[in-house]
Amino acid sequence: MTKNHDDLHRRRAEIDALDDELLRLLNQRALVACEVASIKRSSGLPVYDGARERSVLQRMREQNQGPLDTRGLISIFRCIIRESRKIEEISMQGNKENSFLQEDCNGHQHGSKRNRS
Numbered sequence: 862m863t864k865n866h867d868d869l870h871r872r873r874a875e876i877d878a879l880d881d882e883l884l885r886l887l888n889q890r891a892l893v894a895c896e897v898a899s900i901k902r903s904s905g906l907p908v909y910d911g912a913r914e915r916s917v918l919q920r921m922r923e924q925n926q927g928p929l930d931t932r933g934l935i936s937i938f939r940c941i942i943r944e945s946r947k948i949e950e951i952s953m954q955g956n957k958e959n960s961f962l963q964e965d966c967n968g969h970q971h972g973s974k975r976n977r978s
Contacts, residue, residue: 887941894945898952908949914942 901908921938925931 891948894948895952898949902953908946908953917942
């Protein structure tokens with residue numbers, strides 16, 4: 862193998878490790894979103910909070926040191942926020958419509974039991 866091939870392989874392995882960490886963090890964020898949904902539900906607050914979303918996006922703009930383009934970064938965070946909002950909506954619905962099709966935030970299906978053998 863050439864040095865370039867070795868370097869490429871090493872860098873791709875580094876990207877894979879970073880992707881694994883991003884996945885872990887995104888799922889951790891999703892769990893926190895479930896907790897936020899519970900607080901919102903008990904407080905009678907809506908899922909969508911435009912001021913909070915703008916605040917998160919502004920904080921990301923200010924903290925971005927590159928090389929990721931700010932426009933691209935904001936696009937990524939809008940997707941993350943949108944998916945978090947979906948998780949909150951599902952969590953706030955509880956056992957309402959489509960309860961057999963939806964899973965709660967811990968991955969357990971509503972209305973069914975799993976065998977744990």
